[in-house]
Each structure stands twice: as structure tokens, then as C-alpha cells.
Amino acid sequence: MPTDAATAARTLARYAVTAAYADIPAAARHEAARSLLNWIGCAVGGARHPAVDKALAALLPFAAGGQCTILGRRERTDALHAALINGLSAHVLDFDDTHLRTLLHPSVPVASALLALGERQPISGRDFLLAFIVGVEIECRIANAIWFAHNSHWYITGTAGVFGAAAASARVLGLNEDQTTHALGIAGAQSAGTREMAGTMSKAFIHGRAAQNGLLAALLAQQGFTSAETSLEGPHGFAHVLAPERDLAALTAGLGTTYEILSNSYKPFACGVVAHPVIDACIQLRNENNLNVADIEAIALRVSPRALELTGIKEPPNGLKSKWSIYHSAAVALADGAAGEHQYSDERVNAPEVRALRAKISATADAQLTEIAAHVTVKLKNGSALEKRIDRVVGSAENPMSDRDLEMKVRGLARGVLPATQTDAMIALAWRIDELADVAEVARAAAAA
């Protein structure tokens, strides 16, 4: 079938089947390694979260065996459960990577599915990297087609990420074009996850399920299980049903010549990415002015409309919800000069000085500001005012974290979970993943003793 007559799923499947490692630009391969390092750090860092404890308590009785590592933990499980649990832990801190255009978190679905498969069958580092890049490409393209009319209601990693997990799994399972087309369809039959789950464990669950459901789709397709070829663009398919408007050309235009992985970004702060410009501004204001929060009279935030829409919780009831509060984020950034996991704990949410600071903050949406920009004015009790405008937040594509920054982030996440020497070895392995004969080595390096 010629490309111009093929459905979008078939065109994407053909790309998944035929993409070659040698054709991937070095920059894309390096960005993939950065993504994987950040993902593994987030999974290790989230491994002791209560959501992971509870999911394991519920699901280990249903696990088929101990083939696969649960990153940052001692327990082992089967590949389908490993994909779910590693995806859950890698997202539960809201600290994983972000495709900035769509807010999709690319690595959780794709890497969680792939590494689980990598302990079921030998996969070389190059095959792994290639499948990872293919999966990210496909999920981000599907996200590009719908995010603008989709994200207000859905978690796009749950809905579009499942396709990436399916495509990447299909590639390493050696599925052909037909099977991969059906794998994408079966993935689409499971697209799920609404934003009502914000601030609950079910948000991370939606992300982990994208990994598990995509892997399941590829396993079913491998056996000849069927789905609709028109799963993406059909009148009752993914794009039409889950988005009132869509840009179907984005699904396939330039496929194989551009790389969405190059638009991936990593969070320096442990909360929703749209709150980051305000945090960046507040930390800079604090550090540059040696600010004492006792001197603050009032704080005025000007942010992008989407930042206020997604992180507008004024008084978060707990740590998990505080990640979606631009007020709390600004308060801890000014009080602590940081916005790591500790700043989003129940303890910091309820701390009197943080409460007092939150009460002094007002926020307004400014349509002139992009999502990587913010403006913060701190009015002091002595009558003076300090201002900081951020145009390109740290961690954005325009101002990315360095490789060294990423290593520091991963070390911080792994602290208390893995010994420092093991963390160093894990980081070193992740950087040279393209040389590995078997990526299972990476999984073993991230298991708790």
C-alpha cells in the first residue's frame, strides 16, 4: 500500500518497523540517553512513595514471576507489572521529563515498557535507544495532533503515551508492519485518564498504565489480535473522540526527518512544569537580594494563562496537591530557595511560615506571557519592591539543564534509596547505554540490594 493511501497508524507503524539506528542524528541519541537517565532517577526516587507500596501490595499476588526489576526496590515481578510499577514510580513525584509543546511526559510510557521487555529478552543498548526514540517520536506526534484541544480535560501521557509504549514494544518484539498497525490500534482502545485525578495517586497510575497498556497491546498484536487500522483518524477514533479540534497532518509530516526527542525537557523542580518560571524567578530574587521572608509584605505573580489554569490551587490540602499550586511553589521558593521533593511534603504545606507566605501571594494570568515566562514582584515592608522577569525558564528547551545538572538531580533523587556508589555506577551505565550488549544491566544497576 503506498504511503499516501495508508492510514496514519500504518504510516507510523511502517516508520517504527523500518527506522534504523544509523539514521538517527547524534544529538537525538544523546537526548535519548539524557531522557533515560532522568527517567531512571525519577523511578528510583519515587520507588518508596506510598503509591508504589500500595500498588505492590495489591498487585504482587497477581505477578507471574520475578523476571523484572522494580527500580529502586528489592521486589521483582513480571514484565507487564514492571511496566506499570516503574511507570508509576517514575511519575509519582511529578519530576519526570516533559515534551514542552504538548506537556506529554515522554519517557514514562516508553522506557517503562522497554526496560521491562529488556529483562524478558536480550536487547542491545542500540536497539533499546532506537526503539525508545521511535516510541517517543510516535507518542509526541500523536500528542502534537491533539494537545491544544485535549489537555484541559485529559492527561495526554495516559491517552497518547500508550501509543509510544506500543510502538517501542512492537519494535523490540520484532513485529511487522501489520502487527504494529494493530498494536497502535489496541493501544488506542485503552487511551484513558482524565484530569479529575490531579493530586491523587491515580494520576501517576494513569501514567504507569500507559506503559503497561502499550506493552500489552504489542503482546496481543504479536499473536494476531486485531484492531482498527483507522484507530487514529477514523470518525470514531482517537483524534476525533478525544479532541474537539485536531491537526492530523502533524501525525506524519516530516516523519523520519525531524525528531521530537530533541524537544524533550527535564524539570529542575519537583512540580508541574508550568509553575517553574515563577519558581525560577523567586529563587533568583531570594538569592540575589539575600531576601528574608519576614521582610515581605506581598507577592504578585504574573503568569501564562495555562499556568494559572493548571496550577491555580490557592490552599493545597496536602503535599501531592501542592505540586499544582503556583502559590505554594512561589512560597517555598522564596522561603527555602528550592523546590525539590521536600518542598512538596505535607510538612512544608502545613508549615506556619509557608502558610503565612502563601496568604500574601496574588496571581494573575497574562496572555502576553508564554509558558516558559513569568514575572514576579515582591513588595517589602520597607516600601521598596523587587522584580524579576523570566523569559526562558531553566529546564526549558531554550535553557536546558546540562548533563551535569541532570546527574546532580539523579543523585539527589537516589539519595536514601541506593548507596552513592551504586548511583554513580548506574549513572555511568546510563551514559554509555549505546555500548551495552544487554540493557538488563541498567535495570540490575537500579535495583535495591
Next chain:
Amino acid sequence: MPTDAATAARTLARYAVTAAYADIPAAARHEAARSLLNWIGCAVGGARHPAVDKALAALLPFAAGGQCTILGRRERTDALHAALINGLSAHVLDFDDTHLRTLLHPSVPVASALLALGERQPISGRDFLLAFIVGVEIECRIANAIWFAHNSHWYITGTAGVFGAAAASARVLGLNEDQTTHALGIAGAQSAGTREMAGTMSKAFIHGRAAQNGLLAALLAQQGFTSAETSLEGPHGFAHVLAPERDLAALTAGLGTTYEILSNSYKPFACGVVAHPVIDACIQLRNENNLNVADIEAIALRVSPRALELTGIKEPPNGLKSKWSIYHSAAVALADGAAGEHQYSDERVNAPEVRALRAKISATADAQLTEIAAHVTVKLKNGSALEKRIDRVVGSAENPMSDRDLEMKVRGLARGVLPATQTDAMIALAWRIDELADVAEVARAAAAA
């Protein structure tokens, strides 16, 4: 928290926790037994479908053990996989029950989850029936709230059925009100399944996943895994995101005093229920007039608008798709006087006499006709015309299949899968389920030797 301040999920959860067997009217209990008999027959009848073979080939390597029966087969598996596979096989023939107002198929999610649990822990027949009625009540109420603005794009059994599986599972697992509220939320986080999958194995997969995902939701909630209390009515919750219009009052009005199970219906014909009035008319025309299809010049169908919308495939490419063709349904009903599984085989779709007959059929939507009505005119080559109007199709709530009809249907489905004596014993057990000390007996009675 008083009822009027509770979220819909909490109100439904409270009902799930507090409903008592003694309060259920005898008619509802009997309808539940009829539903279960029909469900088990469909699962046994579908057990050898290629979709089931392929799913088992893909998934048995990931099954934790052999605690649970796969109905109509020899293999055994764990409860989560049993819920999926039994749900898949019970729907794959498109022959399972239908809540006529919403077109939700009530038993697949609820019974498939419950019977799987019934082989993990002892559940008495009365506890099973009560949990089944509770699960059906909750999924149908959720469906009542959204079907009218939902069904054109979604499979409502996939989206709303998952809540029924979660509620029923929560009840037999002994979850409290809080846990059950969260189970409903976790279920909602997995609501999925668009109609683009029509005529592929993924349609039945969506139905089976509703059973498995609901059970998974209850198992997670049992461990304290959290979700949104406002999963149903919240601004980014199920009802708002998956339907442009909704009737939220339908979620809880009259809860505990009316019974949705009383609106359940069973298909006499192995295809989409909206095609049934035409089939009923054609079989009656054929039998009453001793009709020879060679004498037919043309056939004109007048049907409800929804019938044409859902079953408007003029030339189905295969047996699975032919279940969604009112043209094929009319053709086989006239040619064979039947519309069972055989009539929806690839063989009958491609049979020259059926092809010829399909070509003579025209269909028009008539807004005056309800979904249980149809009008068929057969014009003969001798110039005369025969007409039949159906106002209340057989199998509808107004003209239900008798208990005896249901037994006949189940015997037909089980033929070739189970020995006739075993089928008789299975039917007898299903009728006296309320007397059983342990419903696992029913599962064992439906296993292939």
C-alpha cells in the same frame, strides 16, 4: 457526611457497602439469575473464538497461577486475567445482555470480575447475586447519566461498565465506603474504548478490560490507593469529559428503590441489538409466508435512526463486521430463518445467495420508529408485496425471552464446547445460585474437561 453533601461516587459507594440481600425484590433477584445464565452461556459459546485463542497465547505467560477458570476452556489463570478473558469471550459473539436504554452490556464487566474473585475467596451465591445487582445498578446509573451524548463515539460498556466491576468487586472484597469511593475513582481513571474498534477483536477486548480494570481498581483501593472523590461529576471527571451533555441526577435519584437489572434484556439473535426488530420481522415474514428467496424482487427496511447509524454497513467484509450490518441481518433472516452465530460467519457473508439478497435491500431511517420497532416490505417478482411491522421485538423488555428461551440459547451456545450433560448441570446450577455456599461451583461447572 450527609448524603446531600456527598459526591456522586460516595453516594454510590455508600449504597454498594450497605445494600442488603433481603431488600432486593424477588423479581430483581430472578433477573440477575437470568443475566448470569445468559452471560455464562455467551462466555462458553465464545470460548473458542480466535480472539480468545490469541489473547491467551499473548497473556498466559504473564498469569500468576491457575486459581481461576477460563469458562469453556481447559486453561486456568489468575483472577485479573480470568476477568479479562471471560469478559472477552462473553462479548466476542455480540450475544450478551443489553440494558436497552443505554445499550450497555451489564453482565460482562460485573460477572466476569465477580466470578474470578469467587475462585480466589469463598463467596456465597447470595453474596454473589447481591454484589452483581449492586454492580449492575451502579454501571447502569452512570450510563443513564451520559449515554445520549456519549454512545455515538464510545463503547459505554468500556467506559461505564468498569465502574460496575469496581463496585461489585469492592462489595465482595468487603471494602468500606471510603475505599469503595476510591475504587470508583480508580475505575474512572481507566474508562476507555472508542467505537472505531467496531468489527475488530479490540471491541470485545474493550469489554473484557472493563471487567479486569474494575477488579484492579477495587484491589488497589483495598490497599489505600487514592483517586478523586469527584471522579463522576467533577469538572474534569467522567461525565463532563466523556459526554458533552449529561443528566447527573440520574446517578443517584431513587437509589436503592429502583433496580436497573429489571431493564436488562437478552438477545435472541447474535448481532447488534438495534438490528433485531428487522430480523424478527424477516423471520416472521419467511415463516408465515413459506417464503422462497428466489421469488424476492426487492426488500425495503424502515428502521429507527439509531439502527441505521449503528448497523449501516451495506457490504460487510467479514463475519465479525456483518453483525453491524442490518442488510446482512435481513438477508440471512430471510434466507435461513435464523440469525445465530452461523449466520454471521465469513462463509455466510460470502455465500452467493446471501450476497444476491443483500443487493436487493434498501434501508431508510424513520424517526417515528423506536429502537424496538421496524417495518419490512418484501416485494415479490410476481408483483405482490408482503409487509410486517414489529412494535416490540422479541428479546425487548416489553417482549422478553422466557426462561426456557434462555436455556435453549445457552444450550445452543455451549454445543460443541461442553458435553450436553455438563451444560444441563451448569444451567441447573445457575438457576439455583442463591442456594450455593460457594459460587466457584458455577465456574467449575463451565470449565472444559
